[in-house]
Amino acid sequence: MDYLYTTGAVIASLLSIVFLYTSRGKRKNVKASMKTQNGKLLKSSGNGMCLPAKMGASPDIVIVGAGVVGSALAYTLGKDGRQVHVIERDLTEPDRIVGELLQPGGYLRLIELGLEDCVNEIDAQRVFGYALYKDGKSSKLPYPLENFHPDVAGRSFHHGRFIQRMRDKAASLPNVRLEQGTVTSLLEEKGTVKGVQYKSKGSDQELTAHAPLTIVCDGCYSNLRRSLCDAKVDIPSCFVGLVLENCQLPYANHGHVILADPSPILFYPISSTEIRCLVDVPGQKVPSISSGDMAHYLKTKVASQVPLELHAAFLAAIDNGNIKAMLNRSMPAAPHPTPGAFLMGDAVNMRHPLTGGGMTVALSDIVVVRDLLRPLDNLNDASALCKYLESFYTLRKPVSSTINTLAGALYKVFCASPDPARKEMREACFDYLSLGGMFSNGPLALLSGLNPHPLSLILHFFAVAIYAVGRLLLPFPSPKRMWIGARLILVCISPFSMTFWGCI
Numbered sequence: 001m002d003y004l005y006t007t008g009a010v011i012a013s014l015l016s017i018v019f020l021y022t023s024r025g026k027r028k029n030v031k032a033s034m035k036t037q038n039g040k041l042l043k044s045s046g047n048g049m050c051l052p053a054k055m056g057a058s059p060d061i062v063i064v065g066a067g068v069v070g071s072a073l074a075y076t077l078g079k080d081g082r083q084v085h086v087i088e089r090d091l092t093e094p095d096r097i098v099g100e101l102l103q104p105g106g107y108l109r110l111i112e113l114g115l116e117d118c119v120n121e122i123d124a125q126r127v128f129g130y131a132l133y134k135d136g137k138s139s140k141l142p143y144p145l146e147n148f149h150p151d152v153a154g155r156s157f158h159h160g161r162f163i164q165r166m167r168d169k170a171a172s173l174p175n176v177r178l179e180q181g182t183v184t185s186l187l188e189e190k191g192t193v194k195g196v197q198y199k200s201k202g203s204d205q206e207l208t209a210h211a212p213l214t215i216v217c218d219g220c221y222s223n224l225r226r227s228l229c230d231a232k233v234d235i236p237s238c239f240v241g242l243v244l245e246n247c248q249l250p251y252a253n254h255g256h257v258i259l260a261d262p263s264p265i266l267f268y269p270i271s272s273t274e275i276r277c278l279v280d281v282p283g284q285k286v287p288s289i290s291s292g293d294m295a296h297y298l299k300t301k302v303a304s305q306v307p308l309e310l311h312a313a314f315l316a317a318i319d320n321g322n323i324k325a326m327l328n329r330s331m332p333a334a335p336h337p338t339p340g341a342f343l344m345g346d347a348v349n350m351r352h353p354l355t356g357g358g359m360t361v362a363l364s365d366i367v368v369v370r371d372l373l374r375p376l377d378n379l380n381d382a383s384a385l386c387k388y389l390e391s392f393y394t395l396r397k398p399v400s401s402t403i404n405t406l407a408g409a410l411y412k413v414f415c416a417s418p419d420p421a422r423k424e425m426r427e428a429c430f431d432y433l434s435l436g437g438m439f440s441n442g443p444l445a446l447l448s449g450l451n452p453h454p455l456s457l458i459l460h461f462f463a464v465a466i467y468a469v470g471r472l473l474l475p476f477p478s479p480k481r482m483w484i485g486a487r488l489i490l491v492c493i494s495p496f497s498m499t500f501w502g503c504i
Contacts, residue, residue, distance in 0.1 A: 059085040060379055062195055062211040064183050065218035066091065068099060069345035069362045071166035073215065076113050076370050078176035085209050087198050089218075091167065091180045093160035097241030097278065097324050098353045100270050101127065101255065102155045102162075104143055105449020106360035109367055118169055122161035125269040127154030129444065131251040132433060133307060134259040134426075139434035140251055143448050144441040154356075154448065156255075156268050156276075181207070186214065186224060186341060192382045193340030212379035214341045215369075220329055222347035229348055230334035236352060236411065237263060237282045240294065241324045244275040247313035255356070259430060260305040261416040264354060267310060277314065280354070282415065286325050294323055328352055330408060333400070337390055339382035344369070349400060352411045357403035360449035364399045368392055402452040409461065410447075421487035428468030439463075465489055 061077060063070050066088035074086045102110070102119070110116050129142035145152055171178045180201040187195045187208060195210035216224045225231055249256060249267060256267040263280040270276045279302055287293035295318050306314045333349040345362050372392060379385055413422070413429050433440045442460045445451035469485040 057083050059083045059177075059209065059211040060213065061085070062087065062209045062214045064196060064214065064216045064224060065089075065345070065347070066167055066170070066178060067094075067163060067217070067219055067345070068166070068359055069217040069366065070215075071163065071170045072113060072115055072363060073217065073344070073366050073369065074176050074178070075115065075166065075170040075173065076366055077373065078170060078173040079114065080370065080374055082175065082373075084170075084176045085211065086170065086176065086178045087181045087183055087196065087209065088167075088178065089180070089182050091178065093164050096159045097239060097276070097326055099159040099162075099359060100156055100276055101268055101356035101359075102157075103356055103360045103448045104145065104148070104152055104154050105452065106357075106363050107152060107155055108148075108450075109360065109363035112367055113363065113370075115166060115169060118162060118165040119155045119157060120165075122157050122165060123271040124155045124157035124162070125272065126253055127156050127255060127268065128253050129255075130447075131249075131254045131256045132259070132430060133256065134430045137430075137434075138250070138307075139430070139436075140254065141433055141436075141440045141444055144445050144450065148450075154255075156270055158270050183218070183224065186216075186227070188340075191339065193338060212340065212382065213385065216341060216343050216347055217345040218347055220346040220350055225343060225347045228336055228338055228341055228343050230336070231331060232334065233329050233331045233350070235284045235327050235329055237280050237328045238284065238286045239326050239328055239353065240279040240281055240286060240298070241326070242277040242279075242298075242314070242317040243270070243322065244277055244310060244313040244317050245273060246316075247275060247310055249275060250307055250309045256307070257414070258305060258307070259414050259416075259426065260302070263415045264411075265302065265305065266354070267307075275310070275313070277310075277317065280328070280411075280415075281325075284327065289323050289325060294325070295319075295321075298323075328354075330404075332404075333393060335393065337386050339386040342369075342389055342392075349404070351404040351407040353407070354411045354414070355403070355407045355447050357407055357447070357449065360452075361396075361400050361403050364449075364452075365392075365396050368395045398454060399449070399452040402446060402454050402457050403449060405454070406446055406457055419487075420484050421490070424468055424472065424484060425465070425488055428471060429464050431471075432464045432467050 060082045061084050063074050063084060063086045066074070066086050070086055070088065074084050078084045107116070110118070128145070129140065132139045132141055143154065167178060170176050181198045183196045183198040184206070185197045186193045187197055187210070193214050195208060196214055197206055197208050199205065200207055216222065216228060218224060249269065253269070258265040263282050265280065266278040268276055279298065287297045298318050299315065303311065303314055329350045330352050331350045335343050335348055344365055346358070349361070351357060369392060372389060413425055417423060433443060442456065446457050446460065465488060468488055472481045472485045472488070
């Protein structure tokens with residue numbers, strides 16, 4: 001009966017192509033208005049670039065935070081001639097267990113921004129796809145890279161090394177100033193943000209930095225977003241991180257996803273000698289690391305589900321004791337338009353890190369902001385600029401909504417559940433992707449950021465659902481199987497309802 005399931009999946013995929021083709025002709029380009037309320041235009045240099053900044057002049061833009069977004073944005077705007085002042089709480093190399101996998105779509109944006117050399121000289125590893133494991137079975141899922149330059153692939157690395165390379169790149173521009181300091185508040189005057197108040201490193205003196213535009217991108221722990229957005233943070237799980245040494249991944253240069261119980265386990269290279277392991281633990285609390293409860297949990301609950309090739313290295317990493325944990329956050333973008341201020345990055349929008357899509361969204365957002373600001377010479381009309389930049393949240397949606405929704409949906413599908421409908425969906429998803437060819441290329445193009453179209457995501461997800469329902473109803477449907485099939489469709493619909501009603 002496998003041919004019947006496959007036939008159903010083929011039909012669903014063909015329908016997807018038809019819908020995508022017809023919708024393309026109906027899609028309207030979003031064009032941001034540059035007019036103020038009284039009909040006047042913001043000034044432009046007229047050549048598609050802002051005028052070069054003068055050395056020693058007051059900044060055009062203050063950026064709060066020098067992580068992925070802040071440092072890349074500083075370089076991008078500085079290269080366009082803006083005078084940029086970046087204030088970062090800690091300019092030493094960060095040590096995090098996420099932000100280590102850049103999808104191919106993110107690497108393309110890195111090239112577009114002129115930052116591709118930031119993955120050089122940090123022992124970054126090329127990533128060509130995923131290996132998916134379930135119940136002792138595995139399937140290799142390559143990225144669909146056939147139509148791209150040979151250099152285009154994912155990249156995985158130590159997060160801190162990548163950040164330092166981007167900070168150095170930004171600081172190499174004479175009109176970009178990086179300063180270590182803690183921003184304590186926004187400077188507001190009659191509802192308009194005029195800059196920030198901060199304390200420089202090693203000083204208790206309150207300093208101020210003024211600029212026509214303040215861009216806040218101080219990450220998931222932002223203390224400034226409260227007045228700039230509705231911060232509705234959800235914490236579905238935690239990641240527990242280990243570094244494995246002296247071992248090789250079963251599929252070289254691939255990320256590995258284990259559909260474990262109760263939730264996924266990830267493996268990917270972060271250097272030529274190290275493999276990152278991330279164990280997802282549902283909920284907001286994890287066993288204590290300091291007491292040894294976490295080591296016991298990993299050895300008794302997780303180790304038996306790790307691929308045999310990595311098992312010894314996994315146990316050795318636990319015994320080394322360098323175990324770290326972090327909360328996995330998701331937060332829909334719900335900004336409050338504020339003259340003089342603008343939110344970006346994890347400060348305004350987060351998704352589950354399972355799919356490694358965060359940096360792809362961040363770098364894509366920078367491209368959008370660059371293109372919006374590039375024609376503008378004068379940023380001093382705060383009200384007009386605020387109105388103009390509202391279009392950013394519309395222009396970013398095709399990429400951000402696709403990657404955000406996919407992350408949340410796959411996390412729910414990949415987690416173990418006693419619910420028969422969710423169990424069937426999990427099994428069907430693994431088998432559907434294992435068919436390869438067009439059945440894996442479409443979903444991998446979405447996950448990698450190479451084809452971030454919301455409609456494509458919906459249609460591929462429903463193709464999986466049709467495949468799953470077909471398996472249930474053939475060869476002979478029963479009331480129980482029909483009931484599970486109906487519930488399976490509901491499981492399929494639920495992850496998209498929030499997104500496409502404008503919440504992400």
